Amino acid sequence: MGSNMAECHPVAFRWPLKAKTEHGAVLMHVDPRFTRTSALCDIHAAIRAGTDIVFLGAIINHVIHSERWNTDPFFREYVVNYTNAATLIAPDFKDTEDLDGLYSGLSPDGKSYSNATWAYQREKPPVPATKEAKTFTDLLLQRIPGRPKTDPMLRNPRTVFRILERHYSRYTPETVEKICGCPKEKFLKVAESLLNNSGPERTSNITYAVGWTQHTVGVQIIRTAAVLQSLLGNIGRPGGGVLALRGHASIQGSTDIATLYHSLPGYLNMPDARKAHESLKDYILTEAVPLSTSYWGNYPKFAVSYFKAQFGDAATRENDYGYDYHPKITGDHSVMPMVIDMMAGKIKGFLVMGQNPAVGGQNARLQRKALAKLDWMVVRDFFETETAAFWRNSPEIRSGELKTSEIKTEVFFLPAAVVPEMEGTFTNTQRLIQAHDKAVDPPGDARSDSWFSFLLGKRLKELYKDSTNDRDWAIRNLLWNYEPDPAEAAAWRIKDEPSAYKLLKEINGYTWEDGKPLPTFANLKEDGSTACGAWIYTGVIPEEGKNRGKSRKGDEWISPNWGFAWPANRHIMYNRASSDPSGKPWSEKKKLVYWDPEADSGTKDPAGKPVPGKWVAPSGEGIDFQPTKAPGFRGKENGLGFDWLGGADAFIMRPDGKAWLFAPAGLVDGPLPAHYEPYESPVKNLLYRQQSNPVAKVWNVEGNPYHKVADPSYPIVLSTYRLTEHHGSGSMSRWLPWLAELMPELFCEISPELAAERGIRNGEHVTIRTARGEVEARALVTRRMRPFLIDGKMIHEIGLPWHWGWQGTAQGDVVNNLSSLVGDPNVSIHEGKVFTCDIRAGKKGGRA
Amino acid sequence: MNPEVHIPGWEWYYVATYFFIGGVAAGAYFIGTLAELFGGERHREISSTGFYIAFPLILLTPPLLIADLGRPERFWHLFFRAKGGFPFLNFQSPLSVGSWALLLFGAMAFLSFLDNLVSEGKLQSAHFAKAYSRIPRKWYAVVGSIAGFFVAGYTGVLLNVTARPIWAATDPLVGALFIASGASTGAAAIYLAMSWRKKLAYPGLPGFERFESLSKIIELILVVGVVVLAGRYAAPLMRGTIAVMFWGGTVLLGILIPLAAGWYIPRSAERRTSLANLATVMAILVLLGGALLRITLLQAGQVQ
Amino acid sequence: MPKGMFVDTSICTGCKACQVACKEWNALPHEPGHFRYNPVEKRPIAVNFTGNSYDNTGAMSATDWRQVRFIEQFSEDRSRARWLFSSDSCKHCNDAGCLNACPTGAIVRTDLGNVFIRQDVCIGCKYCIPSCPFGVISLSEVTGTVYKCTLCNDRIHNGLGTACAKACPTGSISFGEVAELRNAADKRLAQLKGLGYGEANIYGYKEAGGLNVFYLFLDRPQVYGQPEAVVVPQQRLPVSSAVTIAGALALGGAALVSFRERGSRENDEEVKK
Secondary structure, eight states: OOOOHHHHOTTTTHHHHHHHHHHOOOOEEEOSSOOHHHHHSSEEEOOOTTOHHHHHHHHHHHHHTSHHHHHSHHHHHHHHHHBGGGBBBOTTOOOHHHHTSOOTTBOTTSSOBOOGGGOBOBOOOOOOSOSSOOSHHHHHHTTOOOOBOBOTTOOSTTBHHHHHHHHTTTOOHHHIIIIIOOOHHHHHHHHHHHHHTOSSSOOOOEEEOHHHHSSTTHHHHHHHHHHHHHHTTOSSSTTOSEEEOOSSTTHHHHHHTTOSTTEETTTEEOOBTTSSOSSHHHHHHHHHGGGTTSGGGGHHHHHHHHHHHHHGGGOOTTTGGGGGGSOOBOSOOSHHHHHHHHHTTOOOEEEEESOOHHHHSSSHHHHHHHHTTOSEEEEEESSOOHHHHHHHHOHHHHHTSSOGGGOOOEEEEEEBOOGGGSOEEEEOTTOEEEEEOOOSOOSTTOBOHHHHHHHHHHHHHHHHTTOOOGGGHHHHHOOOOOOOOHHHHTTSSOOOOOOHHHHHHHHHOEETTTOOBOSOGGGOOSSSSEEOSOGGGTTSSOSTTOOGGGOEEOOSSOOTEESEETTTTOSSTTGGGGBOTTSOBSOSTTOOSEEEEEEEEEEEOTTSOEEEEEEEOTTOOOOSSOTTOOTTOOOOTTOOHHHHSOTTOOOTTSTTSSBOSSOSSSOSSOSSOOOOBOSSOSSOOSSOSOOBOTTOEEOOOTTOOOOOTTOTTSOEEEEEEOOTTSOTTSTTTTTSHHHHTTSOSOEEEEOHHHHHHHTOOTTSEEEEEOSSOEEEEEEEEOTTSOOEEETTEEEOEEEEEOOOOSSSSSOOOOGGGSOOOEEOTTTOOBOOSOEEEEEEESOGGGOO | OOTTOOOOOOOHHHHHHHHHHHHHHHHHHHHHHHIIIIIGGGGHHHHHHHHHHHHHHHHHHHHHHHHTSSSGGGGGGGTBOTTTOOBOOOTTOHHHHHHHHHHHHHHHHHHHHHHHHHHTTOSOOHHHHHHHTTSOHHHHHHHHHHHHHHHHHHHHHHHHSSOSHHHHHTTTHHHHHHHHHHHHHHHHHHHHHHHHTTOOOSTTHHHHHHHHHHHHHHHHHHHHHHHHHHGGGOHHHHSHHHHIIIIIIIIIIIIIHHHHHHHHGGGOHHHHHHTHHHHHHHHHHHHHHHHHHHHHHHHHTTOO | OOEEEEEEGGGOOOOOHHHHHHHHHTTOOOOGGGEEEETTTTEEEEOOOOOSTTOOSSSOOSSOOOEEEEEEEEOTTSSSEEEEEEEEOOOOBSSOHHHHHOSSSOEEEOTTSOEEEOTTTOOOOOTHHHHOTTSOOEEOTTTSSEEOOOSSHHHHTTTOOOHHHHHOSSSOEEEEEHHHHHHHHHHHHHHHHHTTOTTOEEESSSGGGOBSEEEEESSOGGGGTOOSSOOOGGGGHHHHHHHHHHHHHHHHHHHHHHHHOOTHHHHHHHHHO
């Protein structure tokens, strides 16, 4: 669901196909369109775009009331022990069932939630073991919360399970038919298939991509899948899980190493001027206390090692390891508000690397106009992209809205190197770090992005080296030691390319004194004796000169020696859950990690007697658990992290060790997913009075108008998406004739029913219009598209791939001229998968 | 048969013209030979005219063929291996065999042409004439005729032995049809040439006219057969310009009308004289029909 | 030991990686017919939207040696919904119409069984083009010679597989010894039949003397644009020749009766007419 895997991840799709052809797996595709993926699946269930939560919620409802789920002890045992189903929620929590689509805690202006009422009921906090706090860890130890209250019989109406059961009671097969437009029978086929293929002997996986994320309820759709998979016992087990397909090569890596504004490498939170982040101590208390009973209890070690990696010798205990000099965010700096700020003239300069916002940006017309408000812009790319050329030939220049002579933006266009021209690593969907070598020097002045960043940093450091200003401390003391060893560059023309090895070693972490790489993040210290760029990557360089990302020894299954999967080469997260609470595999067939009571643990009891028993994984899989903690271990009241967690608390990154069916924290739009219509929708929400996500990010600014609900001028639903044949905004494909000819022109996928209604003929031109803009495309009339009968009204959907722009050899209108800036409140992703529009036959401006 | 079989893209003005001229030359030569072999002195004019026109006509054809090649400068690869220079012949390929046949026919036509010149005393070198007359002219006329038949007929076989639907469907009749057309157009060409040479008043004429008619009847039967065989692939012959050219040009003007005229004209010697102009027109129509037959059948296989 | 390819269309995703890999390895230019030169921007602009599902080639050509075909099979209510993909190329027939037709010896079969066009020998007579029952060979207007898939002749003679098979992300195209590939194909067919794909069939065991590049189809070959009763044109050559000779003899006979006798027979003839 939410993915056209065969289209957008064609290489990864070989594995589902292998499962299908070699092991008889059932592949199901739930998607508004019949796509390349649907073509290869056993079942295709078409649903109206943006109704995924109804579909998934109804599966949840179906599953927990099914006979199988209630009679096979596996499900009850998994759910009670490994999820927070049994946990009691605060008595003042109010669900959407009580508030007609809202949760308790909504602010008076209706724009944000307080999660105070979503909290667990807890026992009294333990008496702190230590009074004096010498270290950050001591600080955390003084603040251990009380254990959550539970009812393992799941009888208490305040248990998560009972709240969830009530919450999804209105998500029925009939609702699916009414809201999703998917026949009841089809829905039941999918639900039954999923249920029957889950259990001790079988697991099912749900795979998604941006088809789920690009919604105002994107995070909640994924949450629904996670809840469902937890209920089905499909997490932490081979063949299970919720798999996020990332959109580009190494976009997982760029999230890990934090190109996101609000995150530091390794998913530490960015110091934030709006939070209690005054000092390093405040930062750690704010960020780590709520998580201290999970593995995040090591937060201080990760954070201090990060600052040490940034500032080296200058980072000392006394100056909080340079924390004060580290940048802090002051607000929402995600992409969409950045455009708003740019438009408002608040942003002066813009570095564009691996991005083409003039095509790929939502409300691209607004984005291009925003570019014209900059003082300067640097574009590094292979070709003169639309972003690089906006000042001379954009549609706004042609229409006279912008004049080249009046654009003050100074544009620097720099040639970039392509992947085979540089050394480095990819981290893809499955968190697998794979190193790649450099094959050739880039031509001419083209250079890698790391070269550019490294040399830019060097020059800035040179400029600031004599500064005595305190504010320049960070740049003066920034550790910038990636000079290549002459041997590394010996074979190449370009001698000043930064050392990829040194970069990865810094990310991996090393001891500060002797610079030795750290084999595991368990070695990290909070006293400044270790430096580590991103703790999750520790172990990729376990010893000097060895890069596990380069290993290429595959096998028939987990392939532990093919690359390196962070963290600690664990391919399946929370894989402790592949055994039952007592440590025995759920089944022989699905055996992965289990407790071997006879094995030599290498530890001794205080009397010096060896203690037998440890977790084993014959496949070579990394064990996502404390290696010698016995299944029956009861967590210490007064411990942090692993000490607090018990022997059956498989979900070690959660402060209660459980998978969260109900999210008491971490989400800004509700602890349980509920269906809201997309921000622009042709229909009213048939489930609640609340129409759309109440806290969705919207920007009511000039140039970003929205359509009303059921707006008669824009009655058609539009989804934007990508094709196998092109890359993103086309910047890597539209300039290459071989690729350009594969999908030469912008086209619009239209059902024959809509085509007949609007007099559109296959192959001819159509014009699609929203309040933001207008584009022209060739019509591809196909029964792969279909209308949906929703509440007695025929809802038409059309689809537009968005790869085209006005540069290159494959040219077409910019589809993102149509979209608006509106996004998910949790992660600020835009709603590109569903908004409304109108379509008519003929070219723009009424030409036939 | 698969409608997706690719179109070769032979240009009609080269290829169909070659088919046509080759057919006329072969037909004329063949008629000349048979007249020579069986008609004796009575048909002497026919055989000499046939030999006279065959050679110049066949000389026109290689340039047409070569012009249609993608790489004209390599035309000799048809006869000799590109490497090693050994002769090359592919018996499976009508085009390969046909090329050799054309070469052989050209050589024989040249000999017959020379022979005519010698025997009519137009080649004044007595020495040459003496040496030449020793060659058994009937033999190479026979060899030439067989090669000529090949030249006339292989072009049809060549079309038949492809996978283009209409050509494959009409197999195996197009070869025979092209031969019949070669005979009828060859006869028409001889008639025109004799008319031009003012040698029409000769005793063998009725026999010649009978042959003309017979060849047209055979041609007509084969045309009908081809259309029937084409069946559901006959569409290109049934619409547009090709249909007009085929039915109006080839069938009506090129066969039916001349056939009717051929039945009407030779009633008496007087008529023959008075209707000489009509007969000439008919001969021109036959030639036109023959040319259109090649063009239409070639193009019918080259439309989507 | 003939080498070939087995194309399992049941796991083809229609990604066209094979098309690009083919062009890349064989250094084929983009198809000129797919672009129009824009004199203002001084560059070619792609204009080959076909409107025929996701097919971009329309047909194989001198520069498109591979064509991924897209077949949409949908009933009006979408209860029957199928989108078939198939990556098509030269089949390297054991009885190859093109090779049979070639008058110059430019088309040869190598020791590995692939049918190969020697570009330095081809004269561009175009006879092979309509002689291929599968619509594979095409003339290049640029070189004046004909082209088709070579089965990566240079790669396979140096121990590598074909470029398309190498690039195929799902293993839909596999390269190897034909005999081994047939074993794999039989197994896969049996498996699919077991899964209820009743119409699944293997195409290329008997067609044109056996195809070294053969296919597993989920529907009738015709649906995939492949001829079902393949007749290699030259099979018809003996009959075609014989009938033509008979035609020649008939005319010879006609000439005989016309030129040899006069009088009563002449009248008979006229009565007959």
